Amino acid sequence: MDANQVSLIEKSLLRGQWDPQISEGASSAVDLAKLVVECRFGDALRSGTAKTIFRRLCEDVDQPFQELLGDSIRGEGDQVEEELSHLTIAVACFHAFIQANWTGPDLDIEPFQILMGEADTSRWTRDGLHAKAIAELAYLGEPAYHLAKVPAFLRFSQILFGLPYQHLESITWWRLRVATVHQQILDEPVALPEDFQSLERLTSTLACEPDLAGRVFLELGLLEHHLSRDKYAGELFVKASRSTGLEYELTGALGKRTKFQQVELSQLVLLAESQLQDSDPSQKEKSIHPEAKNVSPARASQNVPETLALNADTLLEQTEFTSSKPAGSDSLQRLSHIDPSAQPALHPLDQCILLSLCLNVRNTSPLHGLTTEQMAPYVARVISHPRNWSIHTMALLLRSRLESSRTRTVERSTLQLQALIDRMPTSDSSTSERLLYFHSIPLPSRWEMEKELAERFLSLGVVKSALEIFERLEMWEEVVKCYGALEQPEKGIAIVRDLLEGRKEEAEAVISRGKSTSTPRKILQDATREAKFWCLLGDLDPANAAEHYKHAWQLSNETSGRAMRSLGGFYFARGKYPEAITCLKRAVKINPLLTRSWFILGCACMRVEDWEAAKDAFSRCVSIDEEDGESWNNLASMYLRIGTNTAPKSDEESSSISQADDRSTDSGRPDAPSVVVPFENKMLAFRALKQGLRYSYDNWRMWYNYMIVAMDVGELQESCRALGRIVEQTGDKVGSLAVDEDVLDRLVDAVTRAPADPEEAAAVASQDASAGFAAQNPNEGHGLFRNVLGLFERTLLPRLSSPRIFRAYARLQTWQSKWEEVIKAYLDAYRCSFAGTIEKGETDTAKWREAVTEVEEIVDILRNFGPRVEGYKWRLQGRSIVRTFTGRTRDFEDEPEWVRLTQLQEDLRKEDD
Structure with missing residues (x-):
């Protein structure tokens, strides 16, 4: 067969649209491929080619499907045509499974009918075939969903796609697709048997056309999204948009959101424009014409799910933009011509990309209201122009999720989800339309959507x-x-x-x-599913939990990751750390994608002081979930312990969990080991904490650890910032205890070491490079001064009163030669001290003696700085302080220190004379 014709057939199968350039009738493989592209799966799977492939399955029920199918396809003849036939039948089985469980409508063929043929099928039953497929679809100890329809079709396609292919470039792409679907029928995501990043090379060969290149990146991104690797998924989604030429920008435009709104406000809007051309003319007819503003999208295209109206008494059905240009349109180069209220229809593939970018907004933003506001314009842009049944279903599903947390929209959210589920088995659109962009969107299966509806009911209390x-x-x-x-x-x-x-x-x-x-x-x-039941029983029966988990492990032939995860958590909660480590190591070996298992393993290793193993475990946590702040914190703690001979034990570890599900971080500074920690480890700890704080910004314990480590590695500006955050978060509750006064003094020392005159500091730095006092150094001298001054004036002084804080501030003002501010700060420090707050009736002699010293110190400060302030009567201030103190503490007149007070008062009187 001609190589060009083979390439065209492969592209047609990938796109789901038949290319008219293909010569029909050239061979049976071509005719079979056209049947599959047209979604006539029943005809394709009843063909002679399919019977040849499945003939061994009709005869034997005892062997695994892999062996039976592998033996049945070793034929002779045209190798290219044979490979194409195998690929086509695999696609037919695969898409039949998707039709039955995802897109609908109901399938007109089942695996049992294929295996009946002309052979004796008395040994096969529908139940037996179903159970065998479900058992073989279980992977790495994770069971497949047992009520999935026609699972044998998915298993057949897996085996056929896994055969060796020498002449077809698209086989890796199909393996990616089947792996993505397989992941979705398992209880938990599992590690993939192969790396699909090599698919990007197809963009220079098979997928050289913009739409195919966009699909490659989009489908790779969706797999990464399903595996919770959202950073990589986001990068792939952006690559997909660049491949198709999609231009988009999230901006603002004046408009109204409520019915009674009088003042026009800036509303978020997504401007987008496609560069791709529709290859199917019928697609153009399904889009809504921009001028048809009064036509409901659901009614304009009858073959897509209905878009339910909001029917709210306050909110408009959709944002009503009153401006024909976006805000700041002067800065926009290519999209400023778009009217936000009448945007052009997008290509369906670009709609898929927008929905995926919307997913990335959700996954890389904090959980706050802005996330919903950011996502809504992406979804609204797709909903406004229905182009395809599956894409519109996905957009409505995303909108339903967004609206589920708002009281004014929660009713429509639930009803919309129910309507989407009800429309799946109907025949309101063709199978080919529903499958056309299925692989380019994260559309959940039918049972997942029903589960989501049940969870929605549960959240509402129903x-x-x-x-x-x-x-x-x-x-x-x-x-x-x-x-x-x-x-x-x-x-x-x-x-x-x-x-x-x-x-x-x-x-x-x-x-x-x-x-x-x-x-x-x-x-x-199957044993995998039964093992899961034993684990569930262990969760419900704590008294015999260990026995149930062990039985599940044995029953699964030591493949149940769930059993080892549960048993490891059971041992950890009871303080049996060596046993917990053994179980959890087995669990993460089976399924290394679950962060919780790695986290508990790391904590267990910390308890037995295996710092290296704990570091490795927390490293895996943050590699799987970059937003796991607790793991970043614990990883930093491990860096501060590795490489030491001994390490002191603390009452609390840096992060501990009393039960398997609990995570908490230590409230104190990381304990320093008994020997010097290598500077490289300190820097690694600093970077780990800095990364973790991006995702645990409100965790004051992490800020405390960060402050100490930053001070230790010389990043004083960051230490200053951390101290400010700690005070902002805890100052109202614990007062001055929120301030680490040793750190504060070191910050002031770092500033005041430099000459106060910036020009003198620069001159010193030019003569001695090690001095580092130049203004641009952010960690000492004038480079640090602004941050430390802001820490005092914006954060500490408005909130807290502490003698040591005021004295540190006074030293900073002394460096600036602001003598009046210096005196005021020292007086504030005195008023907060014991001497300034002592009351009549005090009987503690030791404290009184300390107070006498404080009185003498403040008088000395007045003597030193008072004359530098013009017109300041410092002697009068000093006599007043001494007189007030002696008046409150006359009960101590018999103490030897009393003579010092009277002498001090006499000296001030003489100096005044």
Whole structure:
């Protein structure tokens, strides 16, 4: 077969649109490919080619599917055509599975019908085929969802895509797609068997066209998003937009959001324009014409899910823009011509990219209101022009999620989600349209959407409605939670025990088998799923939890990561750290993508003082979830311990958890080891804390650790900033105890070491490079002065009163030769001291003697700085201080120090004379 024709067929399969340049009827493989592109999966899977591929499956039920399919396709003939036939049948199976579980409408073929053929199929049953596929789809100890429809189709496609292909470039792309879907039917994300980054090389060959290049980056990004690697996903989404030429900008335009709004305010709007041309002319007819402003998007295109109206008494259905130009349009080069209220329709692929960029906004922003406000314009831009059933469904689903937390929109949010679920099995649009952009959006499966609806009911307090959905979906963990919310935990335990003992038949299994068979449930239940039930029972029965987890581990043939995670957490909560480490190491070896397992493993290693292992565990935590502030903090703590011979034990570790689910960070500074920590480790700790504070900005404990480490490595400007943050967060509760006064004194010392005259400081720095007093040095001298002064005047002095704080401020003012401010600061310090606050009736002689020293010190300060302030009567101030102090403490007249006070008062009187 001609290489160009093969390439065109591969592109048609990838796009889901048949290329008219392909010569039809050239071979059976070409005709088969056209059937698959047109989504006639039943015809393709009943073809002679499919029968040849699946012939061994019809004859044997005992061998794994992998061996049966591998043997059946070793034929002879045209190798290119054979590979193309295998690829086409794999795509047919794969998309049939997606149609049955994601896009709808209902499928007109099932795997059992394929295996019937002309052979004797008496050994096959629908239940047996289903159970075998579900068991083989379990991966790395994570079970596949047992109620997924036609799972054998997904398993068949996996095996066929996994065969060796020598002549087809697109096979890696299809492996990416099947891996992404496989991830979504597992309980937890798992590590992938291969790296798909090599797919980017296709952009110079197979995917050299803009739309295909955009799809490559978009699909890679969606997989990274599913695995919670959102930073990489965001980069790939941006690459996708550049590939298609999509131009977009989030800006503002004057408009109204409520019905009674009188004043026009700036509203967020996403301006976007496509460069791609529609290859399918019918797509253009589905978009809404910009001038048709009064036409509802849901009614303008009848083959997309209905966009429910808000029907609110205050909010408008959509933002009403009153300006034809965006705010600051002078700065916009290419998008300033777009009218925010009448934007052009976007290419469907660009709509997919916008929805994915919207996901990235959610994943890389803090959880606050601005995130919702940022996401809404992305979604609104897509909803305004329905182009495709699946894309519009995804946009409405995202809007439903955004509106679920707002009282004025929560009703529409729930009703919209229910409407989307109801429309899935209908035939309001063609299968080909629904599948056209399926791989370019994160559309959840049917059961995931129903689960989301149940969780929405649960959040609204409608527990029984949620329970009904969870029971129908046979999501028993959620069922148990519902019974817990209904204060009926015993019912949850009874359900799990009945499932394990075979007394409870799961609904789908009963329906599919009917009354004609008495096959025990336990024969059909795969070991991975049964192990999960034992783990669930362990969660519900703490007294025997360890035995249940161990049984689950043995039952799964030592493949259940859930069993080891649970057992490790069980041991950790009871202080059995060596046993916890053993279990958790097994768990992370099976599934290394779960941060919680790595975190508890790190904490357990900390308890046994295995600093290296703890460092490695926390490093894995932050590599999986960059926004895990606690792990960054603990990683810094490990850097400060590694390389030392001994380390003192503290009452509290830098981060500890009393139970498997709890995370807390130590309230004190990181304990310094008994020997010197290498400077490189200190810098690594500093960088780790700096990174962690980006995501735990309100954690004052982390700021405290950061302040100490920053001071230790010479980053005094950062230490100053950290001290300010600590006071802002804790000053109202603990007062002056919020200030580490040693750190404050060191900051002032770092400033006052330099000459007060900037020109003199610069001259000293030019003569001695090690002096470092030049104004541009941010960590001492004039470079640090502004930060320290701001710390005092904006943060410390308005909030706190402490003698040491005022004295430190006085030293800073002394450096600036502001003598009046110096005297005022020292007097403020005296008034806060014991001498300034002593009351009549004090009986503590030791404290009184200390107070006498304080009185003498303030008088000496007045003698020193008073004459430097013109017109300041410092002697009168000094006599007043001594007279007031002696008047309050006459009970101590018999003490020897009393003579010093009277002599001090006499000296001040003589000096005045």
